[in-house]
Amino acid sequence: MQVLIVTSLIASLLWSTGEKKTTKKAVLLSLAVPGLGELYMGEKDDALRAFAIEGGIILSYLGFNRYADILRNDYTGYAHQHSGAKTGMDEEYYNTVEWYSSRESYNISVKEEARQLFPDDRERQLKYIKDNEISPGLDWKWEDNEWQIFRNLRKGERRALSSASYCIGVGIINRFISAIISAKMGKKSNINLFFEPQPMGIRVSYVF
Known part of the structure; x- marks a missing residue:
């Protein structure tokens, strides 16, 4: 339902007849889907470029998530x-399997934590152990080489999910860039975009 509403809104903005094209509409369209603002303003080459970039971002996002699966x-x-x-099992279980060589080693660590947290209270120690230990039906035991292979697979999943999250950020940046370009088209002014590498990413700035 929400997709239909958004699609109808975009269509009404793009193909409304007898109405003067405005910068505001171009910017809104670009924020919705990069390239639509440029298409609305009649700049097909810029629109196709933005569509291609957005398509690449979407495919990358889907690909990284699929690879993680x-x-x-x-x-x-x-x-x-x-x-x-x-x-x-859930993520918590596999996280434990990743960091402990066996159920026994994990349960030993739980008992040590209980003693550290409640050194003078045996009753609370027992309760903590009961609440956090893993039952015998969920056993596992690793050999070193096989354990490392498992951990590498887990790391690969995390990297893939992190890359998918990065794609979301790139998609947001792409929308702002498309909106800026659409605004420039509406105002018929010159615009300069600057990309500056930063320790935590890329800084995008512009000057009209």
Whole structure:
């Protein structure tokens, strides 16, 4: 329903007849879908360029998420086959399987934490252990080499998801750039875009 509303709004902005084209509409269209503002202003080459960039961003986002899904299927199956870990568990379980060589080693760490947190209270220690230990039905046990392979698969999934998140940020930047270009077209003014590498990314600035 929301997609239909947005589509109808965009269509009305693009193909309204007998109405003067405005910079405001061009900017709004570019913020919705990069390239639409340029197309609205009659600049097809700029529109196609923005569409191509946006398409690449979307495909990259979908690709990274798909790759993360593949890696998750790989490491859950690998963990079950090589360590006996249970399949179909949540992220917390697999995070524990990644950082502890066995259920026993994890439960030992839980007992140590209980003693550190409640050194003089045996009852609270036992409660903490009961609330946090992993039951025997969820056993796993790693050999060193196989454990490292599993951890590498997990790291690969995190990198893929991080890259997908980065694509969202790039998509937002692409919308602002498209909106700026559309505004320039509406005002018939010159615009200069500047891209400056920064420690945490790229800084985009512009001057009319």
